[in-house]
Amino acid sequence: MKKLMFLGILLIACITIQAQGYKVGDIASDFQLKNIDGKTISLADYKYANGFVVIFTCNTCPYAIAYKDRIIAIDKKYKSKGYPVIAINPNDPELVPGDSYENMQKRAMRKRFTFPYLFDARQEVFKAYGATRTPHVYILNKKDGKLVVEYIGTIDDNYKDASLVSKTYVEDAIDALLQHKKPSVKFTKAIGCSIKSKG
């Protein structure tokens, strides 16, 4: 009986942890997800990276579409500095056909993505991270072989018009990490499309 109760409590604790996802300062888990070229990718494959800009995004959300060129620009600017973009589509294609693996391939080809675009087919990664919308950014920094979450949020402060942006949250956070400092803004919110999942 005691054992059963303990198991029950453990289960509830696990569920709660999963539902909450990461906070800034947490250690992020690596994952294995299929890229659009058919290869499986892990963050551990990037031995020389100092960290990652993990972006949960998709083909169909107007906010993801509005940000696609800016995501490419971030990858181009920071990949050589050790912070590549890793894009992950978390949506269930049964609920959003436009976010199928085949449509991811088409989109990445047409827009010439310079970064991997991974499919969270089992929808486990976005839940572990606690992502709720697209686009949703997690900046990870390698420290003693671990991936520390240093920033969670949105890319900048104007989804409508890149030319009117005054706060470049993601770039500012990476710039701080490059100077071995903590980002001054660690958490932001944004309107986005909810991640589509059956449960």
Add this chain to the structure above:
Amino acid sequence: MKILITLIVLISMNEIQSVSAQEIKTVNFAQLKPLLHQTNDTTYVINFWAVWCKPCVKELPEFEKIRKAYAAKNLKVVLVSLDFGAHAADRVRKFLDRKEIHAHAIILDDPDANAWIEKVDENWDGAIPVTLIYNKEKRIFLSHAITSAELSKTIDRIIN
């Protein structure tokens, strides 16, 4: 005489149009904010949505049903659209017309969302749909798509 007839026809056409379609105002958050903090006797149901948002569009008819069902109970439904881009107001108006939804609608156009999301509710992460139901005494924020039963139950909790 001809001019007069033309004028009358024009005016009446205008009126017909204004009955079938509401004009949709576009506001920033500072302009929207008072609507989230009214202290009169009305109960407000404020739904944040967008035409492109599938779960939002799916639940939208529930708000129209509620608006009609609670017409005598001093309830006001406001649909706050987060649509953006060219002709957003036109798209929203046409969409609501097609769905025969006549609840009051406005467009919130304020791209620095990080600055205002928490002011709607501190637990809101920015994903839509969300719905704020409040009166001068009680306030409930639903950060997920609603069912018809949940919506009326929540409204009853606020009103009673």
